[in-house]
Amino acid sequence: MKHLTKNISILLVLSSFVxxxxxxxxxxxxxxxxxxxxxxxxxxxSTPWKDDILKVKIGIFxxxxxxxxxxxxxxxxxxxxxxxxxxxxxSLLDRAKLPIEQVITPVNRVNSWDSVSKALYAEPxxxxxxxxxxxxxxxxxxxxxxxxxxxxxxxQIKLPIIFGFHTMNDGFDTSKVRLVADTNQSGVGAYIxxxxxxxxxxxxSEFIQEYPSSFGYQLTNGPASSRYSQVQLEVxxxxxxxxxxxxxxxxxxxxxxxxxxxxxLAASLWDVRIAIPSTALLTLVFLQQGYRQSLPLLPxxxxxxxxxxxxxxxxxALFLLFVKASNALDHATDAQRGETIARLNRHDKIFQWxxxxxxxxxxxxxxLFPLRSIYPHH
Numbered sequence: 476m477k478h479l480t481k482n483i484s485i486l487l488v489l490s491s492f493v494x495x496x497x498x499x500x501x502x503x504x505x506x507x508x509x510x511x512x513x514x515x516x517x518x519x520x521s522t523p524w525k526d527d528i529l530k531v532k533i534g535i536f537x538x539x540x541x542x543x544x545x546x547x548x549x550x551x552x553x554x555x556x557x558x559x560x561x562x563x564x565x566s567l568l569d570r571a572k573l574p575i576e577q578v579i580t581p582v583n584r585v586n587s588w589d590s591v592s593k594a595l596y597a598e599p600x601x602x603x604x605x606x607x608x609x610x611x612x613x614x615x616x617x618x619x620x621x622x623x624x625x626x627x628x629x630x631q632i633k634l635p636i637i638f639g640f641h642t643m644n645d646g647f648d649t650s651k652v653r654l655v656a657d658t659n660q661s662g663v664g665a666y667i668x669x670x671x672x673x674x675x676x677x678x679x680s681e682f683i684q685e686y687p688s689s690f691g692y693q694l695t696n697g698p699a700s701s702r703y704s705q706v707q708l709e710v711x712x713x714x715x716x717x718x719x720x721x722x723x724x725x726x727x728x729x730x731x732x733x734x735x736x737x738x739x740l741a742a743s744l745w746d747v748r749i750a751i752p753s754t755a756l757l758t759l760v761f762l763q764q765g766y767r768q769s770l771p772l773l774p775x776x777x778x779x780x781x782x783x784x785x786x787x788x789x790x791x792a793l794f795l796l797f798v799k800a801s802n803a804l805d806h807a808t809d810a811q812r813g814e815t816i817a818r819l820n821r822h823d824k825i826f827q828w829x830x831x832x833x834x835x836x837x838x839x840x841x842x843l844f845p846l847r848s849i850y851p852h853h
Contacts, residue, residue, distance in 0.1 A: 518681035532559040534657030535708040538664040546771045553614040559606045582637040583618045590615040627777035628719040632712045639705030645692040654704040672712040738823035742816045745801040752794035785837040789830045
């Protein structure tokens, strides 16, 4: 009966661990994103547009990007936006009595009270082909809605700067006007590097943002929607893998080496052995709190969180192993002591190699197969 109870307990623990891992990796425990109804659809060659749609060409150049704040998911940026449009679109602006800088604005801007958006020319200039042209200097703080830190500290952070038509007038929706990205001349300047991160790349893309509202322009009792064209300049950053390993993983490796070497101590040194796991657990807690201070409260586990979780389990299991070994030695008679020590040493070896295998598997598997994201990415 005793062995049956022991086997059932082990089975329950293993089953719970497998269910926990499955639920975590499948996103079952994540907080679901709120269904706000706003969608951003990338523009492709197959995106349908009306034949008579007016096209406004837009380019974005970020001179400076700085003051990244992961907690508020925002970064400050300064740069230029230039716009070229035909005379037909200028007629729309004239009828609306709006300048171009009030029609095309930064969509993901935050702290608008502290932002700058100033047109270079008092009036739009005319290009040789007859189009109108304006350059706008901007200095704003931009919100990054889709920061994904599941692979922290090996994640890539993508920070967007989005400009699009302001929703103050339905005369500028996608049924009438389209923004066309100037991909050849859009780009970034020499001051976009952020301390602690490596600048990987930038990209320019077009989107259609659909709102679940007509903002009062459609007189209907049912649901209404409106669609506006947008252009996004996105800059990608990442951490140095070498620096992340030295700063975040090296202390963890040192602690776990001590834990994994603890079974090499003779079982007769029970008083020394049993102190190692408890000390290691406290050290792991302090180490984890150290890197968690630089992260916001996340609804999911990061890569390094998962590694720490495995280390907690191994260290606590080692503590239970040493407690059992200490009790076995305490109850063994002098005649049984030698045989008991030999048996416990065999158990220690099995645990040691099993823990090493589990830890290596967790490190590799969690890196190659990161947690599944339930949040949309663009």
